[in-house]
Amino acid sequence: MSTTTEARPGERREQAELARKCFYYMALMREVEDRIERKLYRQGKIVGGVYVGRGQEAISVGSALVAEEGDVLCPSHRDMGAFLIRGVPAWRILAQYMGRVDGLTRGRDGNMHMGDLKLNIIAIISALAATVPVAAGAALALRYQGKKNVALSYFGEGSTSLGHWHEGLNFASVQKLPVVFLCNNNQYAYSTPAEAQMACANVADRGPAYNMPAEIVDGNDALAVYEATRRAAAHARGGNGPYLLECKTFRMTGHSAHDAAHYVPQHLWDEWGKQDPIERLEARMLAEEWSAAEEIEAERARVRREVDEAVERAERSPLPDASTLLEGVYENQ
Numbered sequence: 001m002s003t004t005t006e007a008r009p010g011e012r013r014e015q016a017e018l019a020r021k022c023f024y025y026m027a028l029m030r031e032v033e034d035r036i037e038r039k040l041y042r043q044g045k046i047v048g049g050v051y052v053g054r055g056q057e058a059i060s061v062g063s064a065l066v067a068e069e070g071d072v073l074c075p076s077h078r079d080m081g082a083f084l085i086r087g088v089p090a091w092r093i094l095a096q097y098m099g100r101v102d103g104l105t106r107g108r109d110g111n112m113h114m115g116d117l118k119l120n121i122i123a124i125i126s127a128l129a130a131t132v133p134v135a136a137g138a139a140l141a142l143r144y145q146g147k148k149n150v151a152l153s154y155f156g157e158g159s160t161s162l163g164h165w166h167e168g169l170n171f172a173s174v175q176k177l178p179v180v181f182l183c184n185n186n187q188y189a190y191s192t193p194a195e196a197q198m199a200c201a202n203v204a205d206r207g208p209a210y211n212m213p214a215e216i217v218d219g220n221d222a223l224a225v226y227e228a229t230r231r232a233a234a235h236a237r238g239g240n241g242p243y244l245l246e247c248k249t250f251r252m253t254g255h256s257a258h259d260a261a262h263y264v265p266q267h268l269w270d271e272w273g274k275q276d277p278i279e280r281l282e283a284r285m286l287a288e289e290w291s292a293a294e295e296i297e298a299e300r301a302r303v304r305r306e307v308d309e310a311v312e313r314a315e316r317s318p319l320p321d322a323s324t325l326l327e328g329v330y331e332n333q
Helices: 001-039 057-064 080-086 090-097 126-144 158-159 163-173 203-210 221-235 267-274 277-287 293-316
Strands: 073-074 151-156 179-185 214-218 244-249
Touching: 001 057, 001 080, 001 090, 001 267, 001 277, 001 293, 057 080, 057 126, 057 179, 057 221, 057 244, 057 277, 073 126, 080 090, 090 151, 090 293, 126 158, 126 163, 126 179, 151 158, 158 163, 158 179, 158 203, 163 179, 163 203, 163 214, 179 203, 179 221, 203 214, 203 244, 214 221, 221 277, 277 293
Parallel strands: 073 151, 151 179, 179 244, 214 244
Antiparallel strands: none
16 A cells, blocks of 8 residues: 555656646747747748648657657658657757758758658658658668667648558558557648548548557647557557557648638637647646646746747858758769
8 A cells, every 4th residue: 555655646746747848848849830830931031831730739749758769750740849859959940941051951941841860850751641651661670670669650641541651551560560650630631621531430440451559549638649659659669560549639720821721610720729739738737736827837938938049040040052052962972
C-alpha cells in the first residue's frame, strides 16, 4: 500500500511536467505560424505557399515528444511542432519561410519544404502520400543498421486515398518495419471533406487490411496523443511491425493562407473552435493544479518574446547570393 502511495506523487509530477512541456511547444508553434501567416506573409515578406497547423498542434507536439535520439521524423506541412521539439530554432524556421541564407534550405526554397538530416528530419514531399514509402525506407535502414529506433510518418487523411500510401503501408507491414504512421485527420483534403473521398468511416479502419494495429485518438488532446504514440512506438521498437494512429482533429484555417475556406460550414468552425487543443490543455492544467493561471500567462508572454526575437534575427539574415545557386545541387568532381 505504501508503495502505491509513494508512486502517485511522482506520477503526478511527471504528468504536470509533460503537460507544461506540451503547452509550451504548442503555444510556440501557434505563435510562430501566426507570425508567418497573419503578418509576414501579408506584409509581403514571404513569397509562395503558407500552410499552417492551427488547431492541430497537439498531434505533432504530443507525438514528437515521444521520439528518442536516432528516431527518424517525416513531418507534414502542418507539423511544425516536430521541428521545434527536434531542435530547429524558431528563428531558422522563420528565415526559411523568408528565403534567407540561414533557413534550412539556405534560401533555395521559401516555405515548408525543409528538413535536417543531422536531426533525422526528412523534408516533406508536397504530395504527402509520397512520404509514406520514404518513411518505410528509413525504417528499413534503421533495421539494417541494427538500431532500436523508429520512423514517425505524418500525413493527412487525404493521403490515405492515394497509391503511395497503400504501397508504403503494405511494404512496412510485410517487412514488419518499425514505423508509426500518424494521420492528421483534419476533416478536409484541401476542400474535399473526408466522407467525399473515402468510403470507410475512419482511416483506422484501413489498418486491419494490412494486418496492422490501428487506433483512433483525440487529436486535440496532446496528452492522449503522447500516450497513444508511446504505445505505438513501443510496439514498433519491439520488432512487432508498424502501427497506425488516426488523430481526429480539425483544420482551424483554410488549406493555405490564400484560402478563405468558404466551403466549410459555419457550424464546424463553431464546434471545433470549442475544442482548441491549447485551451483544452490549459483548462486541464488549471483543473489538475499542474500550473497556476499566472504561470500559464507568464509562459505565453515568454513565447511571444521568443518569437519577437526570432523574427528580428530571421530578418537580419541576408538573402542568398545568386552566385551560390548551384552549390549543393551537383556533386563536385
